[in-house]
Amino acid sequence: MEAFVQYLINGLAVGGVFALIAIGYVVVFRVVRIVNIAQGDLLAAATLVFLWLMNAHAGLPAAIAGAVAAALAAALFVERIAVTTGGWFDDLRAFLLTLAASQLIQGALLLLFGTQYLTMPASAPPIIAIGDVHVNGVYLLVIAIVVLALVGLVLFLERTPLGWAMLATADDPLAARLCAVPIRTMGVLAFAIAAVVAGIGGAAYGAVAIGSWNAGTTLSTAGFAAAVLGGMKNPTRAAIGGFVLGILQALVSGYAASYLQDPLTFVFLIVVLLAPALARRVARRRPRRAARAAAVAA
């Protein structure tokens, strides 16, 4: 039981990070219609910078600021590469450009940090007792931060004029432009928001996991799988997808083997992508002619 609760809390913390990546996808996809596969690499960059600063005893605020700054720099770089001045174009080409950006970021991280894994500096974690289960307080803190970031983002999008301008760009770029919304700026802003979210997520991920130059690909696919559950459009459902996937992964690595996390992400993605079509097909199926005739006769 104690192990199960521990896995659950672990899963919630990592799942929260997936949720933040998923929201990064959703914001960028809605505004510029690009699937930014480098989203996980933004987070990996933030994680490494955060852990490097923590190990250099720069202090928590400076480390978080550094993480956000690193993600921001990486995101603006991706934006420069993937969004051309022409605006919306062939989605596959844009996707491949973000994939190229992902390779560039991973290369840069490898040059800067090498192949070593970074972790939090050793210190006694605050243990909180819930009933007879002892929980690492850092995990609870991470979950709280993630939820706060999620709520903040949704409020920003739905309650502020800038958020409305972004949503307008998302719904109809042409109409938004006619209403004097600078849509290219909105696109940059979308990447910036995705970066801030990734920066916070990177710090959170660094607190509960390890930082490495190539963590991005795994994080990107996990975050994308979560975002698909929200139809690439709905941040709340994308976040739920992140938490569900995080918990599933924690359970699989707890009870089976940790390397099965990536295969699990693949299965999760396939199920999420294909389940709706399958359900529709089942729902549409009419009774066959013989069955109908029997029903009429009865």
Add this chain to the structure above:
Amino acid sequence: MTARRAAPWWLLTLIPAIAACVVRAPYPLVVLGTIGIDAIAAVGLAITLRKAGQPSLAQTTFMAVGAYTASLLELNAHWPLLPAGIAGVAAAALAAWLFGAILLNLEGLYFALGTLALNAAAVAVFRNAGVFGNDEGLQGLAAFHIPGLSSDQAPTVVAWVLVAAGLYLATRLDRARFGRGLRMLRESAKVTQSVGFDPASLKRSAFALSGAYAGVAGVLLTAQLSVVNPSLFSLGNSIALVAMVITGGESLLATVGGAVVIVLVHELSRSSLQYAPVTLVGGIDLIVNGLVLVVILRFWPQGLTSFARRRSRRAEAPVEQRAVAAKPAALPVAQGTPMLVARDIGHRFGGVYAVDGASLGVGAGEILAVIGPNGAGKTTLLTILGGYHPLQRGEVDLAGEPVDDVAPFRRARRGVAATFQHMEVVEQMSVRENVLAAGTREEAVAPALGAVGLLDAADAYVSELSFGQQRMVELARVLARDETPRVLLMDEPASGLSQPERAVLADVVRAFAAAGTAVVLVEHDVAFVARLADRILVLDHGVPIAEGVPQTLLREQVVIDAYLGSAAVPA
């Protein structure tokens, strides 16, 4: 147009094979071999990416399946080189077929991301499951032994011979029925089905085929390096393969050129860092990989060959100019036998009924016209009869057998032909290829084109024809079928046609009816219909309101009201 056969340009790739027999220095041989191996994988990827339009990022995963299978069979079961290699290729093709069955349900970008997730999952398994030897990997296949060649030369020579073989196979398939089906599918799933192809099976076969190419590349790679480990099959290498295919554009030979350029760029950057630390080499390699893709996509998104494509149209045997206009062969059925019967068809989009309780029957040799004002549900009804919309309500019989849940391509194989309202012709194929796609007989093409007056345009791209001529291509496609269709469904075939073209259309439709085909045609032009049809069915708001022979039906008040609106009712 000359009768020159297309040059066997794939033979060019034998030049590196010959060169490898002469060169003795190990490093150039390894680089040349790597290029050949990547070229094989890239040509395979081009089949899914370019021909079938499915961007796969899992090509290195299927290379890994081939490499690990061959190595494990040799290490553990002591299989000799050749059977182990063949088993590796088969395993890769099978894996691609199986994962294709799942992943090919996804479209475009989602397919790309699904294959990316598959790649990440596979790398995790290869790195961690003990049987695959973890990060260190396994000892690869024993080196090739070819008499007279050194152990460095042999794999390189074999690789380039296989490049040539792979190109030859790919071009042959491209011109075969399979290749035409794939190219049609890229532009329109509907037309592909209408001539009897199963789109799902086409895509799966193409994916399995590129998996087989990947398997060959994977097996060669382990034989060349005598080692197999997960880092050989990383996402980065899949991305490099995609870059090679994009560089190649539509041409497979240019894809090999892409492999040459991209492998050389990587090798140059690596050799300039010969004594640098591993992380520096790895980091630079990733950056080079990313930069190559950025440069290609930003500056040559259509590939290097896109400029030359139109001019290098390949010459084929000329169409026989004195061809006799095609006449459909008579069907072995008595005129009037019920061929297509639909009862109580209902179909709704959301809450709106497009068709609500329509029934019709048409016999062999009969021409039934369905008319009605805009939005009457004519096209929807025809689409249901062809099977392109799943049947929601009602029953459809084809020659006395129920076909309610039969897929469009199966109906096409059972004798249902169709032409579409929004003309479905494949613009990036020649007229000849469009027509040939309907059947298997080359000799049927010329008569079919003769019948619609398009003999002179046989080798033109369909995109170069006028609207009316494109419609005629659709008509010729029906004429060139291997067997006379039992049912012909035509959606507004006369719209946009000139008077002479209408006459040709009417002649062709009558010829089909005379041969025993049951024709259902939806048409706006009432005068055209009145001269051609045996019977007319009038739809309004998805409900049949009248049916009968043209002469009397068109005078009925209810029909006139539906078309022109009824007189205002005095209050």
